[in-house]
Amino acid sequence: MAGENDDVVEEIAADPIQQYDPNVTFKDLGVVEVLCEACESLKWKHPSRIQREAIPPAIEGKDIIGLAETGSGKTAAFALPILQSLLENPQRYFALILTPTRELAYQIAEQFEALGASIGVKTAVIVGGMDMMSQALTLAKKPHIIIATPGRLVDHLKNTKGFSLRAIKFLVMDEADRILNMDFEVEVDEILKVIPRERRTYLFSATMTKKVQKLERASLKNPVKIEVSTKYKTVDQLQQSYIFIPVKFKDVYLVHILNELAGNSIMIFCATCNTTLRTALMLRALGLSAIPLNGQMSQNKRLAALTKFKAKSRSVLISTDVASRGLDIPHVDVVINFDVPTHSKDYIHRVGRTARAGRSGKAITFVTQYDVELYQRIEHLIGKKLPLYEIQNDEVMCLEERVGEAKRTAAGVITPLLPTNITTFCS
Structure with missing residues (x-):
């Protein structure tokens, strides 16, 4: 310059x-x-x-x-x-x-x-x-x-x-x-x-x-x-925790936590557009009001998704990092990092969606056997060790069969949608 x-x-x-x-x-x-x-x-x-x-x-x-x-x-x-x-x-x-x-x-x-x-x-x-x-x-x-x-x-x-x-x-x-x-x-x-x-x-x-x-x-x-803030700081009102789980059971744990936190507005962050769509389809098959937001959707569909989430006609917004900064979504009670962000700084921006303007909020990060190093970088960046999210594993695994069925339903829908007709579902 x-x-x-x-x-x-x-x-x-x-x-x-x-x-x-x-x-x-x-x-x-x-x-x-x-x-x-x-x-x-x-x-x-x-x-x-x-x-x-x-x-x-x-x-x-x-x-x-x-x-x-x-x-x-x-x-x-x-x-x-x-x-x-x-x-x-x-x-x-x-x-x-x-x-x-x-x-x-x-x-x-x-x-x-x-x-x-x-x-x-x-x-x-x-x-x-x-x-x-x-x-x-x-x-x-x-x-x-x-x-x-x-x-x-x-x-x-x-x-x-x-x-x-x-x-x-x-x-x-x-x-x-x-x-x-x-x-x-x-x-x-x-x-x-x-x-x-x-x-x-x-x-x-x-x-x-x-x-x-x-x-x-x-x-x-x-x-x-x-x-007005220290460089990499999360607010005191934010309750942060993590869950260590095998990668193949991520969906089952997600559904259990969403049932546990029903009634809250929840943002779920995923690594890819495909995962946002697949997860939204799976959750809808289970009767949860979820909507995806990602870069493959048309502009009108993205704005419509945000509007529905803001108006609370959808309680779960499943997003890529395209939505993790700058968007005006004032009431988010819980952030779930379904995928650990590759860049540690993105963690700060993701969890910054909750516990805003003095309110309290929760952030839960899913850590699999493949994410340990990325997760340790996040803890190093924020300067603290996060507690383990308390969960009854046997209760979670009771959902395995139902979630497996919903995943098969989602897979049947997603194949004809990708890549050209992704926006047909996102409403």
Whole structure:
């Protein structure tokens, strides 16, 4: 990345104790009345830690680096200052928000639309997997806020006549570590070359990697750095445990635990798209309301799956890591790592779906004879040994026959679905 600035970072250490301070309001942070009312209508009474620390310097016009965990309220931390500035200086093509995934882009757009409803904010979501022509027509209407994945945005910069980012006032890179891990460096570099140097830039990331530091030097000027969590920390309200089981009995143990935890909202993380689908089919054959979420599903099916889970018409969401970061699923009681993540950091992001905003939550990790080394890396990363999940093995094995039948049913359905018709089931 061609460096714009190598300036010293001004640091703010956010208080480590509480997420919400009942004595602080959005008005206290300098947020204007119309946006305070929007926060109130969304039932946001008090700003979160990242919002308390990021909003005042952002309103003052400073660049921001925010190191914040999933579920910390960081979207509003950048959306409110942008909308406030838009109120003062109305302009089309006002802000560009870059995100790593399509789902996150849609969720950021939802927040901008909710916060900016009373001031007539127009947004455009520009992501892969959707029709280029209809996106070009949306861009031709000159929205205020563009939320995009880097690859598709570069496609439009090259191919959509009349589309330019030369007048952009704000650039936000959300989940910057993940954008760079997904090999979007070249695209980000291209975008930085075509937007004004005189702009405000907000960079948010769960972790400060070397790539993120390089991006920071290339794109920010005298930024205020805000860190609201330790680098690899799981919250105290999270009860973490593991089960050591032979690989051939994973499904039986899963069904037993789901029966045991019935009535909770549960996210199950699997290593592959195929496993999410196979597991969802098996659970449905057993009468459990499960729905898969993975990268082989169409965009509409993914959004529909999330909506059903949020609305609680499905209590079990079975997902690949595509959904482990950034998605706004506020009420998850339990996370089950059906497959141990290959990258230890992904464990932090997965279990970050539960025990949010001060609530308690459970995370259970299935460890087979093939996962021991990966699991030990996770314990090393989080700096603690996790307890064994207490379970009656003889009770579990009573389910073996029923689960075996359900697996055969699932196998009969899944063969014609893969790979071309995977989305026909996912509803």
